[in-house]
Amino acid sequence: xxxxxxxxxxxxxxxxxxxxxxxxxxxxxxxxxxxxxxxxxxxxxxxxxxxxxxxxxxxxxxxxxxxxxxxxxxxxxxxxxxxxxxxxxxxxxxxxxxxxxxxxxxxxxxxxxxxxxxxxxxxxxxxxxxxxxxxxxxxxxxxxxxxxxxxxxxxxxxxxxxxxxxxxxxxxxxxxxxxxxxxxxxxxxxxxxxxxxxxxxxxxxxxxxxxxxxxxxxxxxxxxxxxxxxxxxxxxxxx
Amino acid sequence: xxxxxxxxxxxxxxxxxxxxxxxxxxxxxxxxxxxxxxxxxxxxxxxxxxxxxxxxxxxxxxxxxxxxxxxxxxxxxxxxxxxxxxxxxxxxxxxxxxxxxxxxxxxxxxxxxxxxxxxxxxxxxxxxxxxxxxxxxxxxxxxxxxxxxxxxxxxxxxxxxxxxxxxxxxxxxxxxxxxxxxxxxxxxxxxxxxxxxxxxxxxxxxxxxxxxxxxxxxxxxxxxxxxxxxxxxxxxxxxxxxxxxxxxxxxxxxxxxxxxxxxxxxxxxxxxxxxxxxxxxxxxxxxxxxxxxxxxxxxxxxxxxxxxxxxxxxxxxxxxxxxxxxxxxxxxxxxxxxxxxxxxxxxxxxxxxxxxxxxxxxxxxxxxxxxxxxxxxxxxxxxxxxxxxxxxxxxxxxxxxxxxxxxxxxxxxxxxxxxxxxxxxxxxxxxxxxxxxxxxxxxxxxxxxxxxxxxxxxxxxxxxxxxxxxxxxxxxxxxxxxxxxxxxxxxxxxxxxxxxxxxxxxxxxxxxxxxxxxxxxxxxxxxxxxxxxxxxxxxxxxxxxxxxxxxxxxxxxxxxxxxxxxxxxxxxxxxxxxxxxxxxxxxxxxxxxxxxxxxxxxxxxxxxxxxxxxxxxxxxxxx
Numbered sequence: 065x066x067x068x069x070x071x072x073x074x075x076x077x078x079x080x081x082x083x084x085x086x087x088x089x090x091x092x093x094x095x096x097x098x099x100x101x102x103x104x105x106x107x108x109x110x111x112x113x114x115x116x117x118x119x120x121x122x123x124x125x126x127x128x129x130x131x132x133x134x135x136x137x138x139x140x141x142x143x144x145x146x147x148x149x150x151x152x153x154x155x156x157x158x159x160x161x162x163x164x165x166x167x168x169x170x171x172x173x174x175x176x177x178x179x180x181x182x183x184x185x186x187x188x189x190x191x192x193x194x195x196x197x198x199x200x201x202x203x204x205x206x207x208x209x210x211x212x213x214x215x216x217x218x219x220x221x222x223x224x225x226x227x228x229x230x231x232x233x234x235x236x237x238x239x240x241x242x243x244x245x246x247x248x249x250x251x252x253x254x255x256x257x258x259x260x261x262x263x264x265x266x267x268x269x270x271x272x273x274x275x276x277x278x279x280x281x282x283x284x285x286x287x288x289x290x291x292x293x294x295x296x297x298x299x300x301x302x303x
Numbered sequence: 304x305x306x307x308x309x310x311x312x313x314x315x316x317x318x319x320x321x322x323x324x325x326x327x328x329x330x331x332x333x334x335x336x337x338x339x340x341x342x343x344x345x346x347x348x349x350x351x352x353x354x355x356x357x358x359x360x361x362x363x364x365x366x367x368x369x370x371x372x373x374x375x376x377x378x379x380x381x382x383x384x385x386x387x388x389x390x391x392x393x394x395x396x397x398x399x400x401x402x403x404x405x406x407x408x409x410x411x412x413x414x415x416x417x418x419x420x421x422x423x424x425x426x427x428x429x430x431x432x433x434x435x436x437x438x439x440x441x442x443x444x445x446x447x448x449x450x451x452x453x454x455x456x457x458x459x460x461x462x463x464x465x466x467x468x469x470x471x472x473x474x475x476x477x478x479x480x481x482x483x484x485x486x487x488x489x490x491x492x493x494x495x496x497x498x499x500x501x502x503x504x505x506x507x508x509x510x511x512x513x514x515x516x517x518x519x520x521x522x523x524x525x526x527x528x529x530x531x532x533x534x535x536x537x538x539x540x541x542x543x544x545x546x547x548x549x550x551x552x553x554x555x556x557x558x559x560x561x562x563x564x565x566x567x568x569x570x571x572x573x574x575x576x577x578x579x580x581x582x583x584x585x586x587x588x589x590x591x592x593x594x595x596x597x598x599x600x601x602x603x604x605x606x607x608x609x610x611x612x613x614x615x616x617x618x619x620x621x622x623x624x625x626x627x628x629x630x631x632x633x634x635x636x637x638x639x640x641x642x643x644x645x646x647x648x649x650x651x652x653x654x655x656x657x658x659x660x661x662x663x664x665x666x667x668x669x670x671x672x673x674x675x676x677x678x679x680x681x682x683x684x685x686x687x688x689x690x691x692x693x694x695x696x697x698x699x700x701x702x703x704x705x706x707x708x709x710x711x712x713x714x715x716x717x718x719x720x721x722x723x724x725x726x727x728x729x730x731x732x733x734x735x736x737x738x739x740x741x742x743x744x745x746x747x748x749x750x751x752x753x754x755x756x757x758x759x760x761x762x763x764x765x766x767x768x769x770x771x772x773x774x775x776x777x778x779x780x781x782x783x784x785x786x787x788x789x790x791x792x793x794x795x796x797x798x799x800x801x802x803x804x805x806x807x808x809x810x811x812x813x814x815x816x817x818x819x820x821x822x823x824x825x826x827x828x829x830x831x832x833x834x835x836x837x838x839x840x841x842x843x844x845x846x847x848x849x850x851x852x853x854x855x856x857x858x859x860x861x862x863x864x865x866x867x868x869x870x871x872x873x874x875x876x877x878x879x880x881x882x883x884x885x886x887x888x889x890x891x892x893x894x895x896x897x898x899x900x901x902x903x904x905x906x907x908x909x910x911x912x913x914x915x916x917x918x919x920x921x922x923x924x925x926x
Contacts, residue, residue, distance in 0.1 A: 107786065109786075110786055110787050110788055113825075124826050126631060130631075130633050151819060155787055155788065155791040155795065156791075179815065181798070181802070184795070191787070192787075194785075210626075211784075214611075215779055215784045216779060216782070216784065218784030218790065
């Protein structure tokens with residue numbers, strides 16, 4: 065166990081825990097976009113920055129990755145944190161100017177108008193947090209998509225920008241995306257995952273006749289858990 | 304070639320014996336032609352020269368009487384191809400194949416000097432015969448690079464004969480790992496890759512980090528524009544880097560090493576591959592090295608061209624076969640690095656310093672340099688300077704000494720404006736700081752950094768706003784794109800520079816650049832983003848007037864930014880010769896008859912500047 069401070073309050077925590085974990089367990093709000101507790105921390109969006117000091121030297125670190133340590137003094141809302149975080153949100157807003165989540169975040173930070181020249185404002189939804197890619201790899205276990213390119217051209221994409229061959233259509237990427245950048249739609253007996261140019265035939269429930277999940281996803285689960293052939297013939301609602 | 308050495312060396316004594324034999328067989332009275340075959344000399348045709356020397360030696364019957372030594376970079380790349388003829392150290396430059404017969408028949412055979420091939424001191428205009436008298440070399444301290452001229456870069460025998468691998472034998476059989484680390488710590492050696500972290504302390508942490516499997520890595524992914532210091536060293540003397548690496552591995556307790564070399568360095572890659580193979584054959588790599596019981600193997604990995612892979616964690620990700628993206632270093636790589644195991648990564652130059660420290664001792668090593676920075680540092684001296692090349696100087700030498708005494712001053716008699724140290728994330732330092740002693744601490748106090756050794760000299764024709772934009776553009780392309788401030792922030796900065804250099808800058812821009820810089824420094828994930836604002840901040844700090852001229856007066860003082868530069872005819876100087884009329888690609892200049900000044904239509908002008916270049920009368924003005 066280590067003892068340390070967040071915003072003047074003393075906490076005890078297990079070694080190896082991150083500052084963000086301890087803060088959230090204790091109801092201290094630190095904003096994040098690229099973080100999800102089911103997935104390894106990544107440190108891309110930088111919104112969770114805090115100021116830490118041990119002794120005299122204070123520095124800005126990302127709380128999602130920074131491990132707690134004995135005697136650490138963490139400030140989640142120091143002027144330095146706020147000014148950096150405000151600039152980060154400015155950068156997000158300039159990229160995702162029409163995005164609802166980002167706009168809400170900006171207005172919470174008190175940003176009403178972007179400081180970036182209007183002609184350079186973009187209307188992306190994706191802010192390259194990589195949650196979709198990391199979920200597909202770490203939770204689903206198929207790695208059907210990845211981040212491609214470098215720098216400002218970096219984006220999540222299917223291999224060679226062709227229809228994602230390994231995608232099972234589970235939609236985890238769609239559900240986890242914090243900004244709604246991934247477009248998925250079920251129409252009749254087909255699911256469309258537009259970002260990965262993929263289409264999936266949906267399974268029809270033998271009882272209610274509803275199309276309820278992609279056949280490829282159900283096959284993947286069945287094989288992984290060694291389930292009988294007819295295991296998914298009936299949808300969970302009718303079971 | 305000695306035949307006996309096909310067998311592996313199994314003890315220190317065998318290494319000593321081998322060295323004696325090599326020295327005995329080496330006919331010391333033989334003249335030596337040491338021909339630079341380094342990367343910079345290659346475009347000048349040094350490979351053809353090597354062939355020409357071989358053929359001519361045979362023709363003149365000198366094959367066995369003269370040694371032709373093909374070497375790595377000699378340093379004075381500006382004047383390549385270079386040859387040094389020993390005894391005497393006669394220095395010839397800018398050779399062509401036609402010069403070869405005469406060099407052999409006159410200089411090598413008779414000892415006559417060929418005047419036209421001699422070096423001219425740019426400062427005095429005097430010819431210099433001997434290498435040691437050339438001002439470029441005089442003020443240098445070529446402790447590390449110096450051996451480049453002494454050995455064939457593909458010969459382990461040459462390296463051993465100048466005392467190579469003696470330091471390895473010494474540490475393996477006479478020193479404990481703790482003693483080695485102590486020696487390196489006491490030497491004061493700091494990492495030559497840029498950050499300047501004390502090497503001994505890094506090794507110590509790695510040695511004490513929990514885990515049985517540890518790794519040592521050579522970072523040869525030097526990607527700074529204009530820098531080739533690591534290339535010159537790794538291609539010219541690969542065994543010195545390898546020897547340092549093996550010593551480090553033994554001190555740290557690693558049995559596996561990696562050389563991560565960028566694929567754009569074909570010569571370095573080839574020579575380090577040869578060196579590795581030779582060291583294995585000689586038993587200096589592999590199991591039970593020199594009978595010490597220590598096992599160590601090395602693999603070479605080629606970098607795929609991403610600048611960010613020079614960053615330690617990105618390099619390790621790349622070694623693991625993943626995308627070269629950095630990760631947070633809150634847990635250091637010496638504790639959890641490559642495959643989550645303790646890993647020590649050092650720069651090429653850092654490793655090459657190790658044998659020297661072991662051979663000469665930490666006390667000797669400490670005599671060179673400043674309080675906080677010991678030893679020498681290799682720089683790629685490039686830009687608007689007379690003597691471009693690889694220089695090695697003692698820490699603490701001033702920028703002025705490097706630029707004027709070694710570099711021979713600014714090219715074309717122009718005025719010095721700035722020097723950029725530390726690659727694209729370094730700072731641009733002005734004339735007022737020319738007397739700054741070059742060491743880790745002084746450079747970072749001035750807002751720049753040591754970096755891996757780039758030194759770009761700029762003259763009065765360089766626009767500092769344009770330069771900052773250039774480096775931002777480079778970093779924008781090379782950012783891995785993982786973290787928001789680096790990916791989005793550098794782009795936004797570059798956009799502001801587009802506006803300023805195109806005459807649409809506003810007075811708030813400088814303040815915005817400073818604010819954005821502060822966020823990049825504070826909140827970027829890795830060193831690339833954290834240091835990316837350096838060129839911006841230093842140019843604002845030292846050349847604010849140029850920014851103001853661009854923003855307020857819509858004027859580029861150096862005449863570089865096209866949108867802000869206007870060409871015009873100085874009528875009283877124009878004789879109406881019409882050469883500019885012929886050369887102008889836009890037909891923007893009209894011939895008005897002989898002896899009448901030409902007329903320019905500015906609306907057609909694309910500001911290529913060709914009129915200015917061709918006019919011998921100086922009748923084209925620029926404002």
